[in-house]
Each structure stands twice: as structure tokens, then as C-alpha cells.
Amino acid sequence: MLQKRVARTRRIALIGLAGALAVSMSACAESERDGSGGDGSGGDTLVFGAAGNPKNFDPIFNDDGETFRVIRQMYDTLVSYKPGSAEVVPGLATKWVPNEDGTSWTFTLREGVKFHDGTPFNAEAVCFNFDRWHNMSGAAAQSQMIYYGDVFGGFAKNEGDATGDPLYKSCEATDETTAVLNLNEPKGAFPDAFGLAAFSMSSPEALEQYNADEVTQSGDSFSYPAYANEHPTGTGAYKFESYDPSQGTITLVRNEEYWGEKAKTAKLIFRIIPDENARKQELAAGTIDGYDLPNPADYQSLRDSGAQVLVRPVNNILYLGINQEGNPKLKDVRVRKAIEHAINKKQLAQNKLPEGATARDQFVPKDLNGYTDAVEKHEYDPDKAKQLLAEAGAENLTLKFYIPTEVTRPYMPNPQEIGGAVSDDLKAAGIKVQLVPRPWNGGYKDDVQKLGKHDIHLLGWTGDYGDPGNFIGTFFGREKAEFGFDNPEIFTALSEADAKVTDPEAKKAAYEEAAVKISKFVPAVPLTSSPPAIAVKEGVQGLVPSPLTDERFHTVTKG
Template sequence: MTTRLSLIAALLLSTAAAASAAELRIGLENDPDTLDPDRSRLFVGRIVFTALCDKLVDVNEKLEIVPQLATAWTQSEDGRSITFTLREGVKFHDGTDFNAEAVKANIERSKTLEDSVRKSELASVESVEVISPTEVRLNLSAPDATVMAQLTDRAGMMMSPAAFAEGKDFASAPACSGPFKFVSRVAQDRIELERFADYWNAEAIKLDRVVYLPIPDTTVRLANLQSGDLDMINQLAATDIPAVQGNGNLRVEQVTGLGYQGIYFNLANGPQSQNPLGQDARIRQALNLSIDRNAINQVVFQGAFPPAGQPFPPDSPYYNEAYAAPERDVEKAKALLAEAGVATPVNIELQVPNRPENQQTAQMIQAMAAEAGFNVNIVTKEYATLVSDGAEGSFQSHTKGWSGRIDPDGNLHQFVTTGAGFNDGHYSNPEVDRLLNEARTLTDPAQRKERYDAAQAILQQDLPVTYLYYQAWLYGVDAGVQGFKPYPDGMIRLQNVSDAD
């Protein structure tokens, strides 16, 4: 009898412990494409990496660069090198040590891995020099004002070299040094992480587990939040703000973001570029002028997503008023099509993610463009598939969002320079390359802006990308979740976040 009572007591204690384990369930708008920072292209992947992979440096709420795995750094007088002092006693999730050799291995992998999309972000890094186990130097081919900003994102994420050694698939068993370690992943269903006991800043981590659930439909995400099956949802639809605010068990968190939504055109990436839209800038200009961005903002986003005409938001010092969002001009659009000598309606294919707000936006563009002489065929795809197909050139045009970066280079260079990682349409203009590469080497904001203005003058004519709206970050959050602070970069940081439920 005593043995049985002891067994029952043990089971009850075990059940109570399991019940008290703090788990945060986060609904994401897409499923990450890969859990390898060097290969990752999707925004939602960055959210998961924020919990999984610490970086050399991070940003605070004011977008100032602050220490993370590097505690200090100095730049040489000629701007050709940056020396980092590394945090001591840091472990990767697989138990191996984080040190200068690990930094060297990570940076070199980002630069040399065949399908790395970090190459253009670290193009100026000529070599990595290990000075001591806690000191490492990046030697640059030329001064580069963008490197520190790049290291606050995936280019600066530190993975265990043992986990990406030859023959190993890092994405299937990722091991970094962040506050949470990988448990499991079921594609299109969930990603599960658990608290890393040896995390260097363990006292700031209040949660035991984090589960990310991809739910593309905003209505379904909200329903799961309302039912209590989720504790937080990313990308709350603007139209759902009143429903969340009217629910005493929920709240809205929001912050102005750095990114934008645009239409990207295939100009030279395979056979699908061989059509009037891809081969004649006047056709793209006509489509651009057929769109009423103000109407999209009001109808789809309840006025929360301002119209865009360039990659820099209005509060950026690099914003140029001359390239503000264009007003709709159907007659000018028709004139451009007539000048191009194409038969109307011009048939074009527009690929869009399978999210309601993207589909609504595409439907409005379809109706607006029809008045100017276009027949827009909307093709809906899961977002990771859309991105993958874009990289392979399997598109005429597609809409994609960009979460934005703290340095202006991050909002433009990798989309429009020759051979850059996100230049899916294979746009190439030597003068644009020259101007944007020069802007990277300058530290004076006025001089950098001159280059960006000159590049934009060309890009506004060639139009490899047309911008639709700037994004705000909107979150639906359960009232029991405490300590969450939204950041302008859109990342969900879990330090000091707790869940009372």
C-alpha cells in the first residue's frame, strides 16, 4: 500500500510539473523555408532564429547596435578591419564551445557555401583572423558601412561548426547558442524548441518551451488566439484589430516597421522573363501607374500600411520625396502601352502568397490594372514555394514582403545589384551596381544619400521592383503573456517574456 501511494504521489508531482512548464505558442503567417541561416530567405525564419541562434551583435528598441555574443568591437582608422571581443563561457546547443575559431568558420561558410544567400551581405569581408580564443578580426577589402548592420541578422548568427561539418544537414538538426534549442519540426505544422539550460543569459529566460505554428490564413490564426490554442500571433490583420481590442483576454501590440511590400519582375531569369512585362520597362511603368495604393491601404489595411514608392520609409534619412508613392494615372498608363506598341489587354501573371491580405491586394490590382489595359492572372502559392520558384526564375511577377533592415543598404542592394542573393529577376545595370557598391564604402550619410538618390533615379525608370506599401508590425497577444516588447525589426525576442496561463 505504501509503495502504491508513493507511486501515485510521484505521478501527481510529475503531472503538476508538466502542467506548470511555461510554453508559449506563436502563430506565424508562413512556415520557414529552412532552419539554416546561410540558406534562409523567409522573414518568419528570422523569428525562429531569434530564439535559436544568437548573433555577434543585436539591436535594441531604438535600433542601436548592442552586444550579444561579441561584448565589444573596434574599427581601424582606415575602416578596413573590425576587431571583436567575444563573450566567454558560451556553449553551443551540442555542448561545443563558442570561440574565435567558431566565428571564423561561420563567416567563411556564409561566404563560400554554394547556395548561401549571405554572400552579398558579407562581400567586403576579405578574411577572418583569429587573434585569440576570445578575439577575432574581420579584414575588409574596403571600408564598409553596412557590415555591422548585417551582423545583427542572419549573417551574424553563430552556428556550431560541428553541426555544419561536411556531410551533415544543419537544417535538420540545427545547433546554435541561443536561449532555446531545437527539439523537432514537422513541415507546415510546427517547430518546437526547449529552454537551453546552459544559455549564457539564462536568468532572462522565463519560458520552458516555444512552439511556432505556421497558419497562413489570418482568420484562422485569430480564431486560434481567441480560443486559447495560441498565445501570440504574428502579422495580425489590420481589419482584426477591433476584434482583439474588444476581447478582454487579448491585447494588440504594434510598432512601425522598416520594411515594405512590392511587386518583383522577372527581367532576365530564364524563359518566363521573355514577355512584354519582363522586356519593356514601359509595360512595367504602365502597371505601376494603374495601381491606387491609397485605396489598397484603406480597403485592405484600414489605413495602417502607408503607400510606398521606394524602399526607404518616410522617417528614414535616405527617403527621397521625389520618389514618393505615385498617384494612380490610368490615362498615362494607357499611353505607355500604346507607345510600347503592344496589343491590349496585356496578359501578365502575378504570383501571390496564400494569405488573405495578399490575395485581397492582388484582386484590387487585378481590377485596377484591367482599366488600364491589362489582364492580370493571379496565381496563389504557399509563400516558401513562391520564394523558391522566384529564385529559380519560375515567375513573371510576384508580390513579396521585405521586413526591412536598419541600414538602407539592406533594403536595396541585395535586390537590384548584379548577382545579388535576392535579385530573383536578374536585373543588372552597371551604374546601379557602382552607385550602391560605393554607398557601402561611405560613412557620411549625406554622401551615401547622394548615391542612393542617383541609383533610385535609374531604378524608377527601369523598375525591376515596384513598391506598394510600408508595413507595420501587428501582434495579437494573450493577456497572460507578460514582458513582450515589439521591435521595429519585427523580431519576437523572448528574453524576460513569461506566460501566466
């Protein structure tokens, strides 16, 4: 069994504010004003309030929810997720069959599908995309190919901090509608992970014409070529028209040749409005038709005003990260257990999180295989926390507690309030806390990935697909700077669980066993889960909230 040890920075989260643009986009947008009243929100135009700028529009180079929200409208993947669930359904492939040991997947592809540039989608195009990702090198390989690293491990030729064994072996186009993907070992994330937006199918001709792989690096910044910035070319229900960063607008237009249900609106505009309260005001004024992550405190007032609050099924977790390299005392499991005993999770969920939030005692969501009541539970008990600290000789424990600012997440609507509540609980158990607030896109994301930089921190996760490995495998499957621990027993347990592709019951049992080991080791503290929502105007119909944040807009109409 190949052990994955990819020394790459784990992506921080799936949904929320995008990072600052690393490159100035040159595409000029037409004004979103049209003849329907001057605000671009007429019946044939849908305007959605986005929380942040996109990084670029090449799926493989992205890892944040604001960018993926746009990408999902322009691109398709081999498999899709049933609207409103994590169930895998046909996408560009109508059928997918693994071989006996899960090291080969045969895809039967839809016929007659075309990319936005008119070139055919076929098996050769599928293999071109997989070969492209596998053969990435230089700055392109280092540039936020986080999903590829998480799922496929290393590259054909590892460079820089990519050191893992590659999962990908080859791809064969046996005929126009049959692509065979060969792997070096089985992967339990499949077939679900084939539906990740990062693995969307791009036009091979457009990739080559617009120099898609010519990424350049300057320090920690990357600049992206014309394909990513101006010519994204997929098979999706909408096509790219323009992006004007100065006006904060992304404009997509209906793909009249779409293979599936044609978009109900001719134009889809994303208006970038970073402030959540400003998005609320724009919705009330009628200048946008919807926005994501309304403040839970505003749910009722939004409903009273006639807006709809569409609540997603829960598929996320907020956790307290513990960096064992940040403070030597954190290497003692008694100290880590004391931290968990000190936190009143139920009160946190009730007072600081949206309606329907719940306390968590493990990292696997309740509806996924791998969830088990057999985990070791560390209930709220300040006296027990003090006892464990005393046993570990850590009565005078002081922790640097990093808290993000200038950010809203579905699992963390107000990080400073949440951080304050957790800090108060820790102090009540005798732990001294030094709060370190840092801007989300101004140092926080980097700081919490550095060994020794911090002691504890707030982060969370929204699931990408319906597999337990997407949670505990992503978090604890290998050495990570965020947690700073080395536990071969946990690494092996997760690797073995991930390899059980063709035996669902064995896979379920293996992940349950891994979850128990993790609960006893306490590499981090699971805190809460929350049901995030989308707010839309009264007449908007057809938007289905997804537990994966995989909402599609081509089915949406406006009354």
C-alpha cells in the same frame, strides 16, 4: 572597386510561411502537455502559434521568418538589435571597430560565454564560423545560403550558380576575446548585417561532431545532416529539446547557463498551425499564448476578447515586380511608368491593407538614410498611363500577372484581394490582364524568379537591418531574374554607395542618388507599406514587437 555579380536566386521574403520540409526530421518530441491544465500553456511554459514548418535549425541554410523565429531563441550573433528598433547594440561582441577604410573589423567578445554543449565561445569559434561559411562547397553552398550570397558575395571556390567575388578574406583570433575580420573591400551593410540570424554563432565542436556541412541534393531538394535537424547548438537563452513534425511542435528549454538575462519560462513551445483563423481560435481557447500576423480585420475583435494586438513599427514594402524579359514591351520605360500611373496606391492602402498602411513612391523606408523626396513620382493618373502606352505603341498590352495563394505576409495579408484591386486598376487604364494564381510553396516562388515565365507579380520585403542597401541594394544591385534588367549605371551607383562605410553623410547622399536613378528607370513599382502585428493573450508581458521581426521570447512572462 569589386563589382558583385553573384548569380544566385534572391530570397523572396523574411517573414511568413516556411517552405515545405526537404527532409524528414527524426527527432521525437515529448508531448507538450504538462501538468498545468493539459494544454502546455501553464505559467512556466509559453506556447506560440507558428504559421509554418521550419526548414531546419542551422542558421546559415535558412532564409524564412518562421524558421528564424525559432533560431533567434537558440542562437546569438556578434551584434544585436535594440528591442523594438533597428539600432545596433552589443551581442556576443561588446565592441566592434572598423579600420580606416572599412576593410577590417575588430570585435571584442564577451567573456565566459558557453555554447549549449558546454564548449567555450571565443575568438577561435568566431573565426571557425566565418571560415566555415566561406569554404562551403557542393550542395551545402547551393543550399539556400542566400544571406551569405547577398552580404558576402562568392565563396572561396565558387561552384554552380555562385560566381561573385568573395567579400570575405580572413579571420584572425588574436587572443581569446579578440577576433579580426578582414574583407577584400568595404561593405556598407556592416556592422548592421553582423546581427542577421543567418550569421548566428554555432558551436564548432557540434558542427564537426554532427557533420553540419554534409548536405546532399536530389534535383531541387536538399537533405540536411544531424546538426541541422537534431543538434542545433548556439549560445542563446533557450536550448533545443525536440522537434516532432508529425505533431507540429518544436520544444525549447531554458538555458540555465545563459550569459544574459535568463528566460522567464522554463519551456518554449512552437505549435505549427498553418491556418490563420485556426490560430485565432486557439488563442481564444487558451491553448496558445500568441501568434503572428493576425488578420487586420480581426484587430478589434481580438482586443474586444481581451487579447493584446502588438503592432510593429513599419519596415516593409509591397511591390509590383516587372520582368522585362517576360514581355518585350516592358523594356520600354514608358510602359513601366504607365503601369505605375495606372495603380491607385492610396486606395489600395486604405481598402486592402491594415490600419496605418501607406502608399509608397520609392523602395527605401522613410526612416532610413537614402529616402528622398527627389525621386521621380508617378502619381495615380489613368489618362497619363494611356498616353504613355500610346506613345510606346503598347495600346494592346497584355500582361501575365502572377499572384501568390496560400500565404499571408506582413506586407500582403490577402494577396488575391490585393492582386484583384491592382488588376482592376490596370484594366481601367487599357491594359489586358491574365491572372495566374500559384501556390506560394507550390511553384510561385520559383516561377517569379525565372526569366520569361511571368510579366508582373506581387512580392514584398521586410527589412533585415537598418541600412538602405538592404532594400534597394538587395533588389536592384545586380542582374536578377525577378526583374530581368541590366542597368550598369544603377549597379555602379549602388556599389559605390555600399562602399561608403566610414562617411555617413556621403553614404546617405549616394543612396539618395541611387534611389532617384531607380525611380526614373522603374524596374518595379513600389506600392504600399503596412504595420504588421502580433496577437498575445491578456496576461502575456515582455514581448517587444520589432520592425525587423526580431522578437525574443526569453523576456516574456504570463500573468
